[in-house]
Amino acid sequence: MRLVFSFALVVALQSPIPAASQAHLRAQYHARREQLRTELPDGVTVLFGRAEKDTDDLRSGFFQEPNFQYLTGWMEPGAVLLLAPLPEDQTSPGYQGKAALPREILFLPRRNPEQEKWTGRTTGPDDPDVSRLTGFDTVLAADSLESQLHRMLEQYPRLYTLKNRGEAGKLQLLAPLREISDAGMAIARLRMKKSPEELALIERATEATMEAHRAAWGRAAPGLHEYQVAATMVEVYADRGCERSAYAPIVGSGPNSVFLHYSRNNRRMDRGELLLMDVGAECSGYAADITRTVPVGGKFSRRQREIYDVVLGAEKAVIAAVKPGMSLRKNSPNSLYQVAYDYINTHGADLHGEPLGKYFTHGIGHHVGLEVHDASDPALPLAEGMVITVEPGIYIPEENIGIRIEDMVVVTRAGARVLSAALPREPGEIEKAVAR
Ligand SMILES: [Mn+2]
Numbered sequence: 089m090r091l092v093f094s095f096a097l098v099v100a101l102q103s104p105i106p107a108a109s110q111a112h113l114r115a116q117y118h119a120r121r122e123q124l125r126t127e128l129p130d131g132v133t134v135l136f137g138r139a140e141k142d143t144d145d146l147r148s149g150f151f152q153e154p155n156f157q158y159l160t161g162w163m164e165p166g167a168v169l170l171l172a173p174l175p176e177d178q179t180s181p182g183y184q185g186k187a188a189l190p191r192e193i194l195f196l197p198r199r200n201p202e203q204e205k206w207t208g209r210t211t212g213p214d215d216p217d218v219s220r221l222t223g224f225d226t227v228l229a230a231d232s233l234e235s236q237l238h239r240m241l242e243q244y245p246r247l248y249t250l251k252n253r254g255e256a257g258k259l260q261l262l263a264p265l266r267e268i269s270d271a272g273m274a275i276a277r278l279r280m281k282k283s284p285e286e287l288a289l290i291e292r293a294t295e296a297t298m299e300a301h302r303a304a305w306g307r308a309a310p311g312l313h314e315y316q317v318a319a320t321m322v323e324v325y326a327d328r329g330c331e332r333s334a335y336a337p338i339v340g341s342g343p344n345s346v347f348l349h350y351s352r353n354n355r356r357m358d359r360g361e362l363l364l365m366d367v368g369a370e371c372s373g374y375a376a377d378i379t380r381t382v383p384v385g386g387k388f389s390r391r392q393r394e395i396y397d398v399v400l401g402a403e404k405a406v407i408a409a410v411k412p413g414m415s416l417r418k419n420s421p422n423s424l425y426q427v428a429y430d431y432i433n434t435h436g437a438d439l440h441g442e443p444l445g446k447y448f449t450h451g452i453g454h455h456v457g458l459e460v461h462d463a464s465d466p467a468l469p470l471a472e473g474m475v476i477t478v479e480p481g482i483y484i485p486e487e488n489i490g491i492r493i494e495d496m497v498v499v500t501r502a503g504a505r506v507l508s509a510a511l512p513r514e515p516g517e518i519e520k521a522v523a524r
Pocket of ligand 1: 454479
């Protein structure tokens with residue numbers, strides 16, 4: 089049941105699913121917009137969904153802007169969301185004018201038969217069932233945004249949008265005399281804590297990603313190219329119903345294992361090398377992010393194993409330290425990064441007898457959700473219901489050793505639950521799984 093439901097979360101608005109869950113989904117998106125209004129009580133918020141032509145990249149199809157998806161669930165291109173704050177005290181001056189305005193409007197582009205020949209049927213603002221399909225009482229044509237915005241701005245002083253998006257400039261043209269404030273942090277703070285429905289989707293992405301890693305272990309062998317391993321992994325999660333990769337697969341063998349975001353994936357691997365796979369699925373919009381490092385041919389060298397054990401020890405130390413109040417930031421009193429760094433720097437050594445801390449060259453983790461590096465307010469400590477990765481690594485180019493172990497973790501009331509715990513990390517188990 090949960091699977092059926094969670095699968096429905098994103099596609100609900102376009103596919104026939106039971107009326108009860110449609111109502112539930114609409115209620116969830118609506119509740120998020122209500123929360124945002126509470127966060128931004130003094131102004132009008134305008135958010136732009138992605139347009140069909142936002143990018144010239146022909147390698148990927150349309151996908152929705154994640155903040156827009158979070159607040160509306162609407163997955164068609166070119167939509168705009170306009171939110172007014174919650175109605176205030178009814179006795180205050182000006183209340184009558186505000187009460188006459190819609191609290192929220194979804195703007196949709198008018199249907200365009202020429203465009204539909206290329207990209208398919210869209211929902212238009214005049215479609216008779218548009219309110220039911222979108223979950224919005226007021227749905228208007230996108231070309232009326234300007235007039236509606238001006239009506240709203242007569243009543244409210246401030247204007248919010250996502251300032252890092254290109255449309256912020258467009259909005260400034262529509263309201264040249266207004267200072268535009270950023271809604272990004274307020275939405276990020278909402279997105280940090282995952283609902284049970286979101287957790288179910290993240291678990292589904294994690295399951296599919298674990299299966300992809302297992303398939304890669306069965307395939308990786310001397311003579312194979314990195315992209316072949318990547319292809320096997322992508323095939324597995326696509327076959328499990330995940331629509332795309334959450335990020336470009338990172339499959340690095342031997343000397344490539346030390347490059348943090350290596351994605352050329354074009355090298356032929358040899359026996360005895362390390363193979364680092366940082367690959368994750370996106371399912372119904374939600375990402376997973378898992379890394380394992382395995383020995384090609386099935387046996388870690390003594391030195392590889394030494395370094396592996398340090399990374400694994402650091403990962404375990406960090407997971408044991410995860411709880412509400414801890415932080416992902418490097419320089420904070422409850423820093424999980426510091427836990428990893430201290431472990432790494434006090435275990436093992438490089439070829440010159442130096443401690444290994446300097447080879448841990450990135451952060452300890454990040455939030456995961458609609459985006460693999462999910463929106464977050466870095467000043468906020470971890471809290472129950474947040475989903476993060478824990479991913480210590482050691483990269484020693486001089487030895488062609490790059491090892492990262494990355495797991496998906498939910499912060500619980502007292503500690504952590506590792507969503508990817510079923511995917512082996514112990515070196516003995518890994519060797520068994522890749523042996524040939
Ligand atoms: Mn990561």
